[in-house]
Amino acid sequence: MDVSSTTGTSSSSAAPTSMTGLADQYDQFLTLLTTQLQNQDPLNPMDNKDMVNQLVNFASVEQQIKQNDNLESLIGLLNSSADAAALSYIGKDVQVEGDITHYDGENPVTFGYTPPKDTQELAVKIYDSAGKVIREFEGSTSSQRHTVTWDGTDQNGDPTEPGLYYFAIAAENSEGDTVHGTVDITGRVTGTGTSDSGPTLMIGDAEYSLGEVMAVRGAGNA
Template identity: 35%
Template sequence: MTAVNNDTSSDYLKSLQTATSGKVGDSSTGASTLGKDSFLKLLVTQLQNQNPLDPQDNSQFVAQLAQFSSVESLQNLSTSVDAIGGMYQSSQALQASSLVGRSVIIDGTSTSVDTTKGMTGQAVLPSTSTLTSIKIKDSTGTVVRTLDLGEQKAGTTNFTWDGKNDAGETVPSGNFSFEATGSLDGKNTGLTTYLPATVNSVTMGTAGSPLTLNLANGTNIALTKVQQIGI
């Protein structure tokens, strides 16, 4: 900004205070609402209080007009981005609502199972496993069934549980945990499991956070954690 002479400096400072009054936020919070309107007031105040013997030349005036244009453009861009973000979140919420009542495949170790129907899950093997098994535990942590999958190649392996225990009896429906292990290079290693789950409801995410799916087993996961959507 162009300097002013001593005779007008006091008036100039008062004018600047008036121009920015109520526009600049509390510095303790780091917030500021100094926008294009305040910038224009500052520019006009400068022109009104410039030294008449040494006025601002054209190049300086054009440069400040360019700055004003940049401030306005950035403000408009910010408004547009916020609008796009709001539309994206609304679209995501609409899509997620269609998942209510449907089955999804998630990365997890427990799920709710209707034992009269059974269930199908997946185990992920980073390399070939010579001995692969799935231990199924009830809500008390008791092992009700052990599935022996034998040797499995690297990749995703499907497993099916018919809802029965090792004695061949159908166990009551409820929440069950699944512990998959494999012998990889001679070492007994825990494996990642993908399990089916039913979506009961959807919770809207706040700004910057994803939508949350509330599952039938009482847990919830981010929409981004869904591996596959079933029927």
């Protein structure tokens, strides 16, 4: 998960290099075979078995090139479909697995967390982009998902600046050991981006992959 919008290179970028290599082999093989046929000794022509073997190799290289062409087309179609799917999320509220969200300075932010079993104590903490705890309060210890709506104020009740904020839970079990639960963010998709793994969704300045989407709640239904 990235916290800023980046444009990465598609994972299929290696395909042109592979295609170039196959094309070179194809051209070299064709040139070699043609040269052999032109320069063979009429009194001692190339053995039919050798000719068949070379033609089989020729057909194999040609088939690989066609397969790569088809694969390139399929990858292009899949990427186009994924891009279109990402665009359909714009304007909707999505629940994503992660701990980073964007506060716009006006609208409350919704977090979610699920404590592990045997949690005895749990504190909810909100950090600013510098890693400073700006808000902390006691959370529920029951092992189910809980939601928190943060109004954008710090521990003293003062408003905070717009920007990226981090959400975390600090939990302990009955033996006093630290345990880790899951956290999620709910926010409105404001745009899309790209990364090495495919299209991403932007929630303000926070960026999540499509695979991190846990639920789509629709506009206004956080």
